[in-house]
Amino acid sequence: MSSQRGNVSRSRAQKHHNTTAFKNDKYGATAQVKKANLKIHNGLCQHCKGVLEWKVKYNKYKPLTQPKKCVKCSQKTVRDAYHIVCKPCSLQLEICCKCGKKEDIVIPVNSHLDKKEQEDEEREKRHRRGKKEVEDFDSDDDYDDDDDFAGIEDEENDFNRDSKP
Numbered sequence: 001m002s003s004q005r006g007n008v009s010r011s012r013a014q015k016h017h018n019t020t021a022f023k024n025d026k027y028g029a030t031a032q033v034k035k036a037n038l039k040i041h042n043g044l045c046q047h048c049k050g051v052l053e054w055k056v057k058y059n060k061y062k063p064l065t066q067p068k069k070c071v072k073c074s075q076k077t078v079r080d081a082y083h084i085v086c087k088p089c090s091l092q093l094e095i096c097c098k099c100g101k102k103e104d105i106v107i108p109v110n111s112h113l114d115k116k117e118q119e120d121e122e123r124e125k126r127h128r129r130g131k132k133e134v135e136d137f138d139s140d141d142d143y144d145d146d147d148d149f150a151g152i153e154d155e156e157n158d159f160n161r162d163s164k165p
């Protein structure tokens with residue numbers, strides 16, 4: 001197996017094909033594996049979510065036995081393995097729990113627990129965006145009044161009348 005990482009442009013075909021996809025619960029899942037399989041990787045960027053899902057899938061995910069220190073608030077509030085930032089800090093700073101970078105979070109923290117909070121946030125977002133006003137067309141501008149013509153006609157008549165001897 002090649003140890004080269006990220007080589008996606010190799011020309012030769014893959015030598016070995018699994019006839020079935022790898023399943024980590026093939027021989028009866030342990031409680032730990034079952035728990036890892038159910039894990040929701042929230043508060044993570046696309047990359048880190050992929051890494052942790054990969055770890056779970058290939059039985060490399062080792063859950064924490066005790067909370068770890070968060071690199072942001074220095075409290076022992078990190079309860080997920082491989083995470084360096086706790087959920088509240090991730091939420092507040094809008095950073096990924098694992099790499100600590102300001103990335104787009106795939107599954108927002110607590111999205112499955114606190115739906116109301118998310119709804120409030122959505123509403124606020126909509127409000128901030130503002131309502132796009134529809135332009136008001138004034139169709140009356142297309143019509144010209146014929147009153148001016150009538151006025152000229154009247155003047156002419158008056159002039160003719162006055163010029164008579």
Ligand SMILES: [Zn+2]
Binds near residue numbers: 071090
């Ligand atoms: Zn924290």
Ligand SMILES: [Zn+2]
Binds near residue numbers: 049096097099
């Ligand atoms: Zn990340």
